[in-house]
Amino acid sequence: MLERAYTGELEAVFARAGGGATRLARCRHAAPLKVAKSFPRADGSLAVCMMDCSPGMLADDRYLIELTLDEGAAVFVTNQSYTKVHPSRERPSSQRTKLTLGRGAMLEYRPEPVSLYRDASFSSATDIALGPGAALLLSDIVVPGRVLRGEMFCYAAYAAAMNVFCGGELIYCSRQRIAPATPTGSGYGKPGIWASYTHQGAMYVFADRLQADFAARLRERLEEQSGEVASWREAGELAVGASMTYKHGAVVSVLGRSAWQLQRTIALAWTIAKEWLTEPSAQRSTIL
Template sequence: MPRVTGSVRAEFSASGGATRLERSVHSYPLKIAKTFSFPNRQLGVYVMDASPGMMAGDRYELSWHFGEAANVFVTNQSYTKVHPSVPGAGGASEQRQKLVLEQGAYVEYMPEPVTLYKDARFRSATDVVLAPGAALVMSDIVCPGRLHRGELFQYEQYRSRLTVWLEEEPIYQSRQRLEPAASEVEAAGRFEDYTHLASFYVFSDRIGPDTTGMLRGALELFMEAGAPVYCGVSSAVKHGVIVSALGRRVIDLERVVETAWTAVRRELFGQPPLKVPK
């Protein structure tokens, strides 16, 4: 098993309506430099990576604990760049994450896209545990290589797993495994002429029978405006809604995520769009 080459463990608490980073431990090349005050008393957190990207055999571990009524936005400073998996040099790059949200915690976990370089192998596993009344908004975008270098679908393997529990009850799980050399990713019913993949998730007991339709309506208006994307909306077993999208450019999928995110903030949580400082 690959050794851990970078880690972050962070704990957040809330008191008097204000959220603070209670405790943070990190190991190079990952760290949390500082936190920022966002609107609505939300705490902004940026994860820094001092390396040029994930090398063959690297393993990142991120553990997040959000205390009762914590209000936190988490992202990272730049794309996660996955370098080639060199034979005999440790195999795949791995990232493991765990998010625990206590009662009433509200978390937006919106990392920058993952870029899979030629010959890259990347495995991602994320576990989420929600207490009653907690809410998680999360997204991810996957790029199929450095297109300006002609690396379209030249990575070796991409594997991803997301599992969500409401207390001890599993309410959602997804698994993806892409191996371009072993399958025709551009065949009908797969990516076709699309290249980039995005997912947007919301888990909250505020989700009702109209939430899926609300998101579909917001995305239909976006696509009717000429956006070159393909989107679908589905539901978890309970308290969850998922947007899946295909596109040809990161910027188009970022707009899909922004459209869904804005609708969710407005309709479910009564909040205006969040303008994230870059």
């Protein structure tokens, strides 16, 4: 028997139906991955919850997630819980994600954080293709172990790669690999840590209508509206930055000491960015 290339697969295609509402046009999955539920929203978009019915990613697990949005489709996608990566030092686990957005489509992809257990070895590869007028909001949060079990930075390795194409042109490429050299219970001050911070996260925005000062305006709005986030920054519990990419994109990077603080910060930036992307009057201006 031939070995399957992937141990879990999910493929979903979304289309804009009559009346402008988005529907799930086609779905194919192989356990343990599946679409748990989809929810029509008042604005015509579709909210989708993906599910992994296993305890998490085990040694040698290989997942494939493919999401395709046809012209004009609008979808919000998340999953039901953290991606829990179990010990896999000798047989790493991996996930490949392919996101394809047709003309004028909008995808909000906000999965729960990835949690790297002791001796976990995990890699992710994300390939994104954007059609004209398409927009993508994407987040990524990494938790370096279960705090109460003393697993901070006790994982074996974490690697992440992302390629974003717009109209066939490569507009963003990133590569990251972290391999803690001396894992300890506390982790503080050891290799693989960002100063005193332990958790890392990012929000990505890609759209060919982004203005050149998008990141600067987003930073301004965050400072104006984020009393809670500002207090964390002043206390040294959080670091936040935003910058433009080479073309048609912006990245908000967040460092902190807990996943929920990163989630709250990214959620705020998300709301601001989506408001701008979906407001016609704002799209014609550099003011968010």
